[in-house]
Amino acid sequence: MEKNNKILNSRLNQNKNYIERELKRILSDIAAPKVLKEVMFYAVLNGGKRIRPFIISEVSSLYKVKFSVFKYPAMAIEMAHCFSLIYDDLPCMDDDDLRRGKPSVHVKFGEANALLGGASLLTYAYNILASSKFSIENKNKINLINNLSNAIGHKGMLAGQFLDLEAENPNKKPTIRKFNNIQEKKTGLLIAFCCYAGGYIGNATKKELEALYEFGLILGRIFQITDDILDKEGTQELLGKKVNKDEEQNKATLIKIKSLDFAKSELEKFTLKAKRKLLLIDKNTEVLSVLIDFLCSRSS
């Protein structure tokens, strides 16, 4: 497993370099006012792990899709993700001063600039998917645009953040069912979209697309549970943000609703479930299987 993690780490870093070069290039070209552009740069080129672009990359690669093609949905999703990080950190949301060891966007640039920069990134994600340089058929671009909106909007990530804030009640634990619904919307749908998009631009079969989407949902769950465990067991140094923050904010987490042991057993359960999904895909999916273990064992 350690050897696998090493290989995966090297692939992850390679992909991170590639995608960051593209993000830098595309952001350098935009005609935004000086400081607004700085906000966008700061929010995107912030040392992120680029897990989402990596997932698209790995799924696309199963279908022999080239970087010059999958980089478009990868960048669009990363922009949308960075938009969500800006918003999550705002005082009226999770009120985080630090993000990956650096001042959050609103701390560095002020709230108004954070909001305008965030919305600019979200808007730009659509420019990227609608770009004439993204060489897939127009009807397929429309499909991706629709699905990105669904993953982000009022029934996606934004709904998840809304429900998460609504559930912040020190006197009332949400039910497991409600909690899972929040997590799926907040994290799962965008990761599921990454898996789907990778297969979709690779002309995966309908059955495979369904399996990829569900695999993504489970991956999202794994990601979230690991996050919760790290918030409990991690260190500020490794995480680049305060630990035990969930507790302070009365955030519903699996650990709080059940227990740390329960969270760990769920993680095991979802790991097996994710690996079973991969059997439905008629490709060599070993790298995705390694990705699951990698996500479970991450320390930041």
Next chain:
Amino acid sequence: MEKNNKILNSRLNQNKNYIERELKRILSDIAAPKVLKEVMFYAVLNGGKRIRPFIISEVSSLYKVKFSVFKYPAMAIEMAHCFSLIYDDLPCMDDDDLRRGKPSVHVKFGEANALLGGASLLTYAYNILASSKFSIENKNKINLINNLSNAIGHKGMLAGQFLDLEAENPNKKPTIRKFNNIQEKKTGLLIAFCCYAGGYIGNATKKELEALYEFGLILGRIFQITDDILDKEGTQELLGKKVNKDEEQNKATLIKIKSLDFAKSELEKFTLKAKRKLLLIDKNTEVLSVLIDFLCSRSS
């Protein structure tokens, strides 16, 4: 002119009814969490004049485009516009407690909900343009999506709001040139997109599309100058918001940089300019000409 205004008022109201029925229908169907859906309803069905959908309607009608087609860009733009109103009113932006005589969205629902509802509306605008029910070719949908993003994003409306806040300096008046650039981005580009979109889905010629776009930019200018004059000369009762707000906030307005008389003479100049643009369109554009006078003489 009074008779013309009467006719235009009646058309405006008719179109407002049609488009609001559609907005209500489409928002009723969304699967958002209860309160998030309420935020979106409150922000959109807020008694707006629906000038932007009306502009699309009038331009589309020159080209015999049916309501069942132009309602899609009309709704998308109105969603994007309502998103911008939520953001403009926030404490960190223009800090307005009232919007059309009612509490602003953040006052009614709190800041977090205002932000999430606003971003949901923006995201939904793309779902509407990408909808399979919108019966234009996919390549044309892609074009509209790209142009909407340009009108809203880091070089459009969001850039305008950014520059407007940046220019809020009591000790430094912006130059006329800088001021015009802010206004064009903040208001002009979205109105220009309305004019363009109406012609585009009606298969207008390239020359006409250019003229429509420029006509829209001038219309935006007229709209903004009238707004500034109303802020100076209007009443809270008619406007549904505080007057003399620009002054209090050290907002750059044409009146402040130059004078009320100058603003009025600019309004006249732009009126003539807009009417001249209409001569480049090989259709009966009288209703657009009446629209210009109507916008100049509005009292709210």
